[in-house]
Amino acid sequence: MIGIFDSGVGGLTALWELRRLRPDLDIVYFGDTAHVPYGTRSPEMIRRFAGEAVGFLSGLGAEAILVACGTVSSVALPALSEHTGCPLFGVVEPAAEVAYRVSKNKKIGILATEATVGSGAFDRALRRLGPVVTRSLACPLFVSLAENGFTAPDDPVARAAAEHYLAPLRESALDTLILGCTHFPLLAAHIHRVLPGVRLIGAGEAAAAVLVEETPRVGHGELAVFASDAPDRFEATAARILGTSLPVHVQKYIPRRIQTTAGRYTDTIRKRN
């Protein structure tokens, strides 16, 4: 079973890609809606929240966890190994590798949260691959826009926000842009409008592609979705994002009741398989 974890609905962009590539996988998704957004919090707080989340997925029986959150991947990945014995897949290296490969002029931009930009993780990952010019930009409002459903291609609020953040990049020579927060592909149409010639690389999608290469075909295509708060709200947003092809029923997992919930869910999964 593969665990996927994000602060909220952003990781659904990785889930979507994972299901497209490998519909056979058993997946359990966890959105930490009690603590979203992560990207404006301190590294210390992000590590604390992420540690609980990874511990929860591990307790459910996840054999690998996709950390489908750019912020956690950037500031907390090494610290998370303490909370689980299973392999953790972050989004930074996979996205950097795809971006470096497709970029012709090796001038690569990174759109992400404040915490991610502050960490410099994507810049470092890109520089490890070879000579490159990077430019990082924090777009914190994009997360709130995605969480609150301001994602339609004609949405005037998302349009104004994209213009606000990205207009300064128009004169740059960037040919590739890493969407370093998994919420941001939900605003891809708006990013494209402001920067039409630039290639967009979704961090969650890139990471999903790496994960499937290393995962054997053993599942039954089961999907379980948990949220740490307000599951109905999460379900409505998720349904809008994923469409009708991937129906979700969101179950609530409240931090500090890990054992009870995990036990119950693992029993359900075992009975099915």
Next chain:
Amino acid sequence: MIGIFDSGVGGLTALWELRRLRPDLDIVYFGDTAHVPYGTRSPEMIRRFAGEAVGFLSGLGAEAILVACGTVSSVALPALSEHTGCPLFGVVEPAAEVAYRVSKNKKIGILATEATVGSGAFDRALRRLGPVVTRSLACPLFVSLAENGFTAPDDPVARAAAEHYLAPLRESALDTLILGCTHFPLLAAHIHRVLPGVRLIGAGEAAAAVLVEETPRVGHGELAVFASDAPDRFEATAARILGTSLPVHVQKYIPRRIQTTAGRYTDTIRKRN
């Protein structure tokens, strides 16, 4: 000493009013930046976060607490009494009373968070005052706009968001609008632009006026500000909101280390007075 509590920077609109009315008061402000925003979370989670916050202020020696958060005032106020023995002042009744008094046609709107609108608290408070027609509207993105500094009167993102939420109210006959979330006065210019003839009542300001009536003149005008996470970010936003006339130095208070921090701060205050 008066405690003021909000999920983030919204309560600074109440702090500002409190300082204007009574510069003599000793005030300790707490912004729960580890958990902001509250308004999209469940009542259960809001009660948990708010309980910790009130316990913290109480532990610092607050003799009265202004719950300068519309969401907490609406869904958690009775439950909070468990966490403190001192009087709690919420924003719902004061704002409802001002709005009812100034409204000529008794058609009153409420702009607030999802949790506040879901609770119906402002509607009930208004109906207790007499015959009234109410209309409540959730504007969750306004909190993120305020927290991320999209508050300038000419900001195009805030303008688009105000138009999105408020255009449907243009044809209503509302003559008064309660800003039922203390973040919303930061967007007053944008709300005015869409609904120019409507009187705006800030919930935090109304509550501050009630609190000062019941508070004796005993302080030295001390101000201490705590945030539960990312204090530098909070300080930058607070400085922008409050201007240079009310300089803040934000100290970090991490939940679960209440006793240590509280003891240290109380000592400092005692030495000063």
